[in-house]
Amino acid sequence: MASNSHSPRFVRWSGYFAPTLREEPGDAEVVSHRLMLKAGMIRKVAAGIYDLLPLGLRGLRKVEAIVREEMDRAGAHEVLLPMVTPAELWQETGRWDVYGKELLRFQDRHERWFCLGPTHEEVITDLVRREVRSHRQLPITLYQIQTKFRDEVRPRFGLMRGREFMMKDAYSFDRSDPEAEATYGRMREAYDRVFARCGLRFTSVEAATGAIGGSFSHEYMVLAESGEDQTVSCSKCGFAANIEFAATAPIPSGSRSLQAASDAHPGGRTLQGTPDALPGSRTLQGASASSDAGSLSAPRRKIPRLPGEPSPSPIEPPAPCPKCSAPLSLTRGIEVGHVFKLGEKYSKAMKATFLDAEGKERTMVMGCYGIGIGRTFAAAIEQGHDENGPILPPSIAPFHVLLTTVAQDPRALEAAESLAKELNGAGIEVLWDDRDERAGVKFKDGDLTGIPVKIVVGKRFIEKGTIEIKPRRDGAACEVPPSAALAAAHEFLAR
RNA sequence: CCGGGAGUGGCGCAGCCUGGUAGCGCACCUGCUUUGGGAGCAGGGGGUCCCCGGUUCGAAUCCGGGCUCCCGGACCA
Known part of the structure; x- marks a missing residue:
């Protein structure tokens, strides 16, 4: 996958400039x-x-x-x-x-x-x-x-x-x-x-x-x-x-x-x-x-x-x-x-x-x-x-992985950040939605980015220590420990 | 350029026909509750109603002119 050395490879959504629209834009057909x-x-x-x-x-x-x-x-x-x-x-x-x-x-x-x-x-x-x-x-x-x-x-x-x-x-x-x-x-x-x-x-x-x-x-x-x-x-x-x-x-x-x-x-x-x-x-x-x-x-x-x-x-x-x-x-x-x-x-x-x-x-x-x-x-x-948004090929998507933290629990945030850094070290560009927003809002916004692989760190991480990873295209999620996320991400990106 | 549609808080829209206090949803700010697919309640801020002119006691609303944007088409060596 092509990446630009001059664009950041790890970005936090909070503080990013991605003003999504909740309602359908009035003057766009296509x-x-x-x-x-x-x-x-x-x-x-x-x-x-x-x-x-x-x-x-x-x-x-x-x-x-x-x-x-x-x-x-x-x-x-x-x-x-x-x-x-x-x-x-x-x-x-x-x-x-x-x-x-x-x-x-x-x-x-x-x-x-x-x-x-x-x-x-x-x-x-x-x-x-x-x-x-x-x-x-x-x-x-x-x-x-x-x-x-x-x-x-x-x-x-x-x-x-x-x-x-x-x-x-x-x-x-x-x-x-x-x-x-x-x-x-x-x-x-x-x-x-x-x-x-x-x-x-x-x-x-x-x-x-x-x-x-x-x-x-x-x-x-x-x-x-x-x-x-x-x-x-x-x-x-x-x-x-x-x-x-x-x-x-x-x-x-x-x-x-x-x-x-x-x-x-x-x-x-x-x-x-x-x-x-x-x-x-x-x-x-x-x-x-x-x-x-x-x-x-x-x-x-x-x-x-x-x-x-x-x-x-x-x-x-x-x-x-x-x-x-x-x-x-x-x-x-x-x-x-x-x-x-x-x-x-x-x-x-x-x-x-x-x-x-x-x-x-x-x-x-x-x-x-x-x-x-x-x-x-x-x-x-x-x-x-x-119906939820673009589904982009990894080679031209703005990021490779969208990491979403659903719980504002410190343990989840910490796990997410270290996971983001690990992925990043392997050359995977990560957009981390770290905003303090409701889950629904984050999922909807996330789908709009077109990013091909989605990782969620949330409730299940707190309960069982697992995260969810799934391709944007077909929603079939797999639940893995964070240590397996990198391999899974690579696999999804290669599809 | 031809034909159709539209310009009203940031966004999406109603109001216009039939002139008389400018409205709704979302977003935003405050508080409480909520928290895995665009939350609920309460309170609050925000408007040259595209512009210029006309009619009228009074124009978002009626009339004339202009501008901008969208859609279909034509055009695109």
Whole structure:
């Protein structure tokens, strides 16, 4: 499990800042939004703009840490680019005029135009073109984890679709097309690892790229009923695609186009095709579809049909899989990640070139790769919750163990504290609810944290010297002496 | 941006139609009782009723304009 060395690993609830709500928040429909408000993880500041409170921030930091580790493992290097970016860079690629109102623009005191960065192709390309001259400095992949701003017409669903949001965006620069595709493949493997480590059931699907010709992309979807996107998937061969893409993909000739579309993209192999390297017991369903890091907070893309093509009808399960003819199933998903092969779109416009071994000037081949950090955390709640609150995977829960003392008896408190310290020494992060509250209040609040393992020190400890330990997910408690708690906690966390 | 809904103590809401002392639950403070799934009783504090203007003896309530927020949709290279 990933943990941040800079966040406290043992926190007492008394004195902590986790203002839970007793009543249902009035203006939240979606589960993750409602529960995050109720748990005191977030508070709204304006439409699509939120405060992240300690519990919520810890969750996001966990996701962030996993993303960072996997990016580093894939050979990418972390940078931090400015959030405020000058108009000139955007004018170079024409996006200053094209982007529209989503790009929040403003002037500084000298009346120079700037915007809040919604994505950073221009900024990163500017950096790289100035510093990279030789083929010997390539390939290189840079990434950052940063707050982005997109002035969405209608933000909604809390962290799932905000205007300000935390995003990891990576950009690769390669010397050739094949090299760029290899990088793309490595990024896809990193993405598979990230979402698997986050404990999510997900799928990746192919997408057509619309206006950006010659390129391709994949989007990563967390499977959840509340998802805005629909995908079709085949449980037999692992094929998967965004339903809109599946229904509208161009048909080269006879065969219904899914297969052709899928095969046409080198990055499009399914996870079953890359059985290596993925830890954990995730349920993956395949590979599928969409656009650059820029579209992360903008799911649902309509892919234009070719002229003269018959009007497509959506693929309704149980349609046969275009690859293996097994029945397709329909799932809903939340787009949490996007990888996109950009080609030369930005490098050409901004003259990001290098000299190859023959001394010839060539244009860099780019890719970009986004992950919505907050959205991933919210998606985990969409996927894991019950009527009492979130049920989070250990890897991204704000703490690993919630220790609740129900009796304010000095012996119980003492036992709890030494237990907390023992767990802590073993690398387990503990939130100890030491508040002088009624048991009911503590249990209700405790469930709202989403922490996967619960330990109760109370009446039975006073009577029999035992404590209760149980997983948040299914309430089956076991009663053990405190000396057995560490082993039990490890066991539950490993499930 | 189109359509629908809503702004009233910190939170959730009623009151508005039919103008006349601003209410309820939760939270908060005090006391007593209680103590394993959001306790009970008693007492208490807390309000520019979103804003501006109009009608009226009198506006939370009626009228006009504006702002903000939520939901559905469109949009989201």
